Amino acid sequence: MTSNDGGAASTAELLTATIELGDALRELIETSVTTTAAAGEVGAAAELVRAATARISGAPRQATQLPRLDDPSEGRRVFNPVTGIAHPLAPPLIVRQEDGGVVAEITLGLAYEGPPTFVHGGMSALFMDQMLGSAAGAAGLWGMTAHLELDYRGPLPLQTALVLRARVESQEGRKAFISGTIALASAPEKVLVEARGLFVMPRPEKQAAYFGAVTDASGRHAPPRRPGDATALRLA
Incomplete structure (x- = not known):
């Protein structure tokens, strides 16, 4: 997807991190519908999820723009x-x-x-x-x-x-x-x-x-x- 070694390394690193995030979110979704934790623990988890969302929420792509990892x-x-x-x-x-x-x-x-x-x-x-x-x-x-x-x-x-x-x-x-x-x-x-x-x-x-x-x-x-x-x- 890119013609220089630095760019290729950066893309590979981003792909790895993005896949790891997807895996973690799948685990979170499944856990969220099976948990029997107390209300306080569930509320604390919600705050952690919101904090994580804030870390990656800057400058989202438009619907007409393909993700940079897509080919x-x-x-x-x-x-x-x-x-x-x-x-x-x-x-x-x-x-x-x-x-x-x-x-x-x-x-x-x-x-x-x-x-x-x-x-x-x-x-x-x-x-x-x-x-x-x-x-x-x-x-x-x-x-x-x-x-x-x-x-x-x-x-x-x-x-x-x-x-x-x-x-x-x-x-x-x-x-x-x-x-x-x-x-x-x-x-x-x-x-x-x-x-x-x-x-x-x-x-x-x-x-x-x-x-x-x-x-x-x-x-x-x-x-x-x-x-x-x-x-x-x-x-x-």
Whole structure:
């Protein structure tokens, strides 16, 4: 991401620190929804969190500016809320190519709870949207979600290994029809969540309208232009 050794070292150091912060925040989020500490301890923790927030809150980036650690040309989006290694809400999901599609495994804690002991249904939709997009990227396609539907065949248990899969079923011009599933890693053939989606490559004028103002961290115009811009994919 940079052409000089000093800059590369600085970027690597920042990436390491940012990943550590993401990991610490994930741990904090999970602890915050499972703690049985007394009110005084919880209040003291809140003050510590506010102090930490103040340390890094100066000069936030604008929504139209990509994070300086992102490299869309390589599919690196460190703050993606599903696959971002530095995003505290992301498990994070590590997606890889396998058997003509993509696959990922996750174990979700109580931070993702909907019905007691089970994953929130909206989280299933979030993860499936990402997986279907990743399947499109793995197939050399690029598009935005035009339609997504899910069938919930059974609840997803928390603190249990899950396997997520997705693959492109067909393509018609700018349209890609993609399917996906979630199952227990211990019983991958018994589908608990099934998803079907339509992803559409926006026409050039739509792409310009949606992403024309997007820049990289240096201010250079950097709209999405290839499948890797939208997904984080680890090759098997």
